[in-house]
Amino acid sequence: MSLADNACAVILAAGNGKRMVSGKAKIFCEILFKPLVCWVFENCKQTAIRNICLVCSNEGLHNLKQSLGNDIQYVVQKEKLGSAHAVAQADLFLRSCGKEDVLILLGDVPFVNAETIESAYREHKADNNEVTVIAAEKDKPFGYGRIVRSSGQIIIVEETEATNEQRAIKLVNSGAMWFNIQALLSVLGKIDNNNANGEYYITTAVNLLSRVGCFIAQGHIILGVNTNEQLFELNQIVREKIIAKHSRNGVEFLSVDGVVIGPDVDIGPGSLIFPNVILKGRCRIGERVRITSGSFIEESEIGAECEIKASYIQESTVGRRVQIGPFAHLRQRCRIADDVRIGNYVEIKNSEVGAETRIAHLGYVGDCNMGKQVNFGCGSIVVNYDGKQKHQTKIEDGAFIGCNSNLVAPVTIGKGAFVAAGSTISENLGEGDFAIARARQTTKAGYMNKKKGEDRT
Numbered sequence: 001m002s003l004a005d006n007a008c009a010v011i012l013a014a015g016n017g018k019r020m021v022s023g024k025a026k027i028f029c030e031i032l033f034k035p036l037v038c039w040v041f042e043n044c045k046q047t048a049i050r051n052i053c054l055v056c057s058n059e060g061l062h063n064l065k066q067s068l069g070n071d072i073q074y075v076v077q078k079e080k081l082g083s084a085h086a087v088a089q090a091d092l093f094l095r096s097c098g099k100e101d102v103l104i105l106l107g108d109v110p111f112v113n114a115e116t117i118e119s120a121y122r123e124h125k126a127d128n129n130e131v132t133v134i135a136a137e138k139d140k141p142f143g144y145g146r147i148v149r150s151s152g153q154i155i156i157v158e159e160t161e162a163t164n165e166q167r168a169i170k171l172v173n174s175g176a177m178w179f180n181i182q183a184l185l186s187v188l189g190k191i192d193n194n195n196a197n198g199e200y201y202i203t204t205a206v207n208l209l210s211r212v213g214c215f216i217a218q219g220h221i222i223l224g225v226n227t228n229e230q231l232f233e234l235n236q237i238v239r240e241k242i243i244a245k246h247s248r249n250g251v252e253f254l255s256v257d258g259v260v261i262g263p264d265v266d267i268g269p270g271s272l273i274f275p276n277v278i279l280k281g282r283c284r285i286g287e288r289v290r291i292t293s294g295s296f297i298e299e300s301e302i303g304a305e306c307e308i309k310a311s312y313i314q315e316s317t318v319g320r321r322v323q324i325g326p327f328a329h330l331r332q333r334c335r336i337a338d339d340v341r342i343g344n345y346v347e348i349k350n351s352e353v354g355a356e357t358r359i360a361h362l363g364y365v366g367d368c369n370m371g372k373q374v375n376f377g378c379g380s381i382v383v384n385y386d387g388k389q390k391h392q393t394k395i396e397d398g399a400f401i402g403c404n405s406n407l408v409a410p411v412t413i414g415k416g417a418f419v420a421a422g423s424t425i426s427e428n429l430g431e432g433d434f435a436i437a438r439a440r441q442t443t444k445a446g447y448m449n450k451k452k453g454e455d456r457t
């Protein structure tokens with residue numbers, strides 16, 4: 001009875017989200033920076049189900065393939081005639097997958113988790129149901145399909161079709177359900193669209209079957225997104241849950257105002273997060289890290305005991321005890337070793353920086369392999385772009401780059417070499433070399449005093 005052997009899933013994600021004011025396709029609306037459809041997909045992948053079919057619109061297909069990859073099947077629903085019509089588009093998938101049961105998931109209901117899906121499946125098999133609806137209690141059930149039990153039979157009545165008495169029912173359909181595939185196929189063609197919206201509803205399939213079960217899950221799994229207000233509400237709910245989880249794990253928050261932490265972020269105990277800190281995508285933050293206000297960290301790894309002050313870090317890996325900022329920017333696969341200091345107004349792109357190196361103020365380092373114990377002086381620039389192409393720079397261990405220097409790539413600064421302040425270096429330096437590349441100073445003794453005297457006459 002394993003899920004992998006017996007079950008497949010169909011995710012419905014073709015609707016156009018008419019009620020969203022943003023104009024964006026609903027399934028791409030984000031909760032903590034992750035599109036709704038990715039939440040649904042990842043929940044499904046966390047179960048043992050491996051055969052997944054996604055029903056989508058033609059416009060959504062390209063973006064979906066980019067986000068979800070090619071391990072699943074995509075079927076386009078050309079006309080949006082309702083959720084049953086969407087399932088019918090997966091007819092061939094259902095007939096040819098060789099599985100017994102199918103899990104239907106709605107692309108706009110993001111919190112039906114793997115545990116719920118698996119428990120519902122066990123009940124579905126144990127009770128030998130044709131369909132098992134995953135439901136939950138909702139204090140304000142407006143807009144949801146109500147689970148109506150009458151004389152031992154379970155049916156689902158959509159909001160628009162419900163009587164006043166049925167509208168008072170608080171047990172609602174999450175939209176996720178397990179079907180025996182043969183039973184589903186036997187009723188799919190019989191579903192009509194005689195309802196207020198003129199749509200073919202998948203919930204009608206439930207009403208046409210006789211062995212119907214209802215798995216009651218925890219309240220929050222039901223939350224769906226139909227409006228921008230609900231999207232905001234869900235963002236708030238998950239945001240608070242995630243912060244509470246980190247807090248339980250020993251992360252300290254001065255105040256959670258403006259703190260947004262995505263669902264795929266790990267933070268080590270003893271770390272301190274200031275207000276207005278955003279941690280997005282997959283991030284791993286070590287133990288005892290301090291992240292001060294205004295920091296934005298995305299798809300990055302930060303080692304233990306670092307201090308990140310009001311800085312922007314993307315797709316980068318930072319070692320231990322590194323000091324960054326205030327107002328530094330690391331982007332595109334930077335690899336920063338232990339005990340480095342990156343000070344204010346420093347931008348580093350696609351570069352490696354060795355241990356104990358200092359890039360303390362006002363600099364740009366792009367496409368550079370910088371060794372350890374380098375001193376990269378204030379205002380110095382790695383000139384990596386010649387207007388057509390990017391070039392590499394290598395700065396070896398212990399080199400000293402004086403303030404306000406330009407290193408014109410491609411160029412190598414040898415081990416322990418010294419670049420005098422204000423130099424523009426375009427030729428390689430060997431180990432221990434010294435270079436000065438600036439115009440010699442001309443001093444005219446007393447010239448200004450003399451000039452003042454001349455001006456007066």
Ligand code: UD1
Pocket residue numbers: 012013014015016055077079080081082083085086106107108109143144145146156158172173174175200201202203224225226
């Ligand atoms: C649906 C359920 C309702 C449940 C609620 C939970 C139906 C008929 N009703 O209502 O019982 O309580 O979800 O949130 O299913 N879709 C398509 N193609 C279409 C129409 C819809 O792919 O032609 C997809 C949408 O992208 C969406 C899902 O199906 O992800 C549900 O459609 P939606 O119109 O949002 O249904 P609800 O009215 O929310």
Ligand code: CA
Pocket residue numbers: 108224225226
């Ligand atoms: Ca919906």
